[in-house]
Amino acid sequence: MTTGPNDAALLVRVVEGDHDAFTTLMHRHEDRIFAVCLRIMGNRTSAFDATQETFLTLYRKANQYRATAAVGTWLYRIAVNTCYDLLRKERRRPSEAMPSYLDPADPHAQDQYTSIELRPSVEAALATLTADFRAVVILSDVEGMSLPDVAEALEVPVGTVKSRLFRARRQLAVFLGNLSDGSGHQNGTEP
Amino acid sequence: MTMPQDPRQRPGDQDHRLHDADLVAAYADDDPEIDREAAAALVADCPDCRSEFSLQREVAMWMSGAPVVTLDNDERSLLHDQVGIAITGSNVVSITDRRSRPQPGQILFRIASAAAAVAVVAGLGGVFDNVGGGNDGGDSFQTVAAELSADSEEGATTAAAEATTTIAVPFGAGGSLERAMLPGGDAEVVQREIEELIAQAADANAAAGVPEDAQADEMTAIPPCASSVEDREVLLTAESMLDGEPIIVFVVSPDGAAGTNAESEAETPEALVFKIADCSEANLG
Numbered sequence: 425m426t427t428g429p430n431d432a433a434l435l436v437r438v439v440e441g442d443h444d445a446f447t448t449l450m451h452r453h454e455d456r457i458f459a460v461c462l463r464i465m466g467n468r469t470s471a472f473d474a475t476q477e478t479f480l481t482l483y484r485k486a487n488q489y490r491a492t493a494a495v496g497t498w499l500y501r502i503a504v505n506t507c508y509d510l511l512r513k514e515r516r517r518p519s520e521a522m523p524s525y526l527d528p529a530d531p532h533a534q535d536q537y538t539s540i541e542l543r544p545s546v547e548a549a550l551a552t553l554t555a556d557f558r559a560v561v562i563l564s565d566v567e568g569m570s571l572p573d574v575a576e577a578l579e580v581p582v583g584t585v586k587s588r589l590f591r592a593r594r595q596l597a598v599f600l601g602n603l604s605d606g607s608g609h610q611n612g613t614e615p
Numbered sequence: 616m617t618m619p620q621d622p623r624q625r626p627g628d629q630d631h632r633l634h635d636a637d638l639v640a641a642y643a644d645d646d647p648e649i650d651r652e653a654a655a656a657l658v659a660d661c662p663d664c665r666s667e668f669s670l671q672r673e674v675a676m677w678m679s680g681a682p683v684v685t686l687d688n689d690e691r692s693l694l695h696d697q698v699g700i701a702i703t704g705s706n707v708v709s710i711t712d713r714r715s716r717p718q719p720g721q722i723l724f725r726i727a728s729a730a731a732a733v734a735v736v737a738g739l740g741g742v743f744d745n746v747g748g749g750n751d752g753g754d755s756f757q758t759v760a761a762e763l764s765a766d767s768e769e770g771a772t773t774a775a776a777e778a779t780t781t782i783a784v785p786f787g788a789g790g791s792l793e794r795a796m797l798p799g800g801d802a803e804v805v806q807r808e809i810e811e812l813i814a815q816a817a818d819a820n821a822a823a824g825v826p827e828d829a830q831a832d833e834m835t836a837i838p839p840c841a842s843s844v845e846d847r848e849v850l851l852t853a854e855s856m857l858d859g860e861p862i863i864v865f866v867v868s869p870d871g872a873a874g875t876n877a878e879s880e881a882e883t884p885e886a887l888v889f890k891i892a893d894c895s896e897a898n899l900g
Contacts (some may be wrong), residue, residue: 443699445701447695447699454686454694455684458685458690472686472690472694475686476694476697479698480702482700482704546677546681562677565674565675565678565679566679569803571644571646572818573709584804586637586641586644586646589640590640593670593671593674596674596677596678597670597674
């Protein structure tokens with residue numbers, strides 16, 4: 425649970441030149457931002473670069489924050505756009521597999537992928553998606569953001585988020601083999 | 616799995632369920648705005664809908680169980696060190712911090728002295744891209760991304776350049792709206808200003824070449840007219856008034872390809888001019 429000044433109050437102090445407030449903001453959000461960047465970028469080096477650039481952008485743009493969205497949501501927006509920019513620079517999809525230690529099987533998992541052998545890498549699944557679809561799934565399903573917040577972070581209508589999420593999950597299901605369940609479903613069919 | 620959405624079908628039709636994929640998806644996401652009773656009945660009554668519901672739920676749950684990822688201690692220390700250095704001004708220089716606000720009629724494009732031996736801006740590799748992706752056709756949000764660093768180590772040789780070019784280049788992340796403002800007037804005046812802008816863009820392009828870690832960028836959202844120059848490499852944007860009507864100017868790279876850099880430096884950029892009101896091409900005679 426977060427204690428101390430809320431994010432918006434900290435941001436006001438950042439604008440006033442308070443570096444400690446900025447450090448506090450970083451500590452609060454750096455792991456989540458890094459996680460989002462890592463899953464979008466596909467490797468730690470690029471994710472680190474994106475995280476760094478995200479916080480630099482936060483610092484530079486702090487005075488432009490408007491309280492129409494939570495600071496965290498705004499920060500996600502900066503992170504996702506930063507990742508998009510970096511991906512455009514790289515001009516390629518993530519090609520390096522995530523280290524296995526990033527995705528250990530959850531020993532307490534109750535789903536069908538409980539065992540290490542059966543549990544595919546989350547990152548491998550995400551890598552099958554386009555960056556737009558990946559971002560929606562990461563923010564909504566992995567990070568647990570509400571659909572309106574995801575829409576705010578990605579600067580797209582909620583309907584677009586729903587559409588992308590729907591289609592992304594179908595693609596993920598294909599990857600996970602969920603569509604081959606003998607119920608007559610066909611893999612890879614778009615709605 | 617097929618759940619085509621056919622607006623001609625109505626509840627009660629034999630295949631009514633086929634056009635309710637949206638409802639099923641919303642139900643799977645616990646969308647509070649839907650008729651949950653109707654959705655529940657649909658899922659209970661329709662095998663395909665039930666499968667779709669399960670699929671959406673299972674994938675969402677599977678993703679929600681993704682392992683928590685964190686920075687390790689070394690990464691965390693490095694992040695704080697590097698960001699700390701940057702914001703105290705000894706490494707990465709913010710254009711915003713260094714640039715005075717433009718006056719009306721002043722071209723937001725200038726050569727500034729470098730306070731430190733850090734070359735900041737060089738290869739203007741602005742790339743139009745539909746950030747929203749457009750996979751589902753539902754997005755109109757477009758930005759110009761500015762790539763303000765050279766991507767080769769050769770650039771390091773010019774890193775100690777004594778002059779730093781400061782240029783307003785669109786940026787999407789922060790939502791700011793900054794771009795060049797040109798003096799307005801009749802076609803002749805505007806044409807002259809645009810030619811100067813092009814010349815400056817060409818000069819800036821020729822100065823390209825800085826190391827990857829010495830970069831700064833400044834971007835801004837641009838109006839819908841941007842779609843008119845999609846896939847062009849945008850070097851600069853500027854606004855002006857043509858005979859009292861607001862226009863926007865996109866200075867683009869000569870070959871039109873996105874992502875170009877040093878190879879196209881020698882060629883002169885060109886300008887595309889649109890009326891902001893309807894994004895139609897402005898006639899400069």
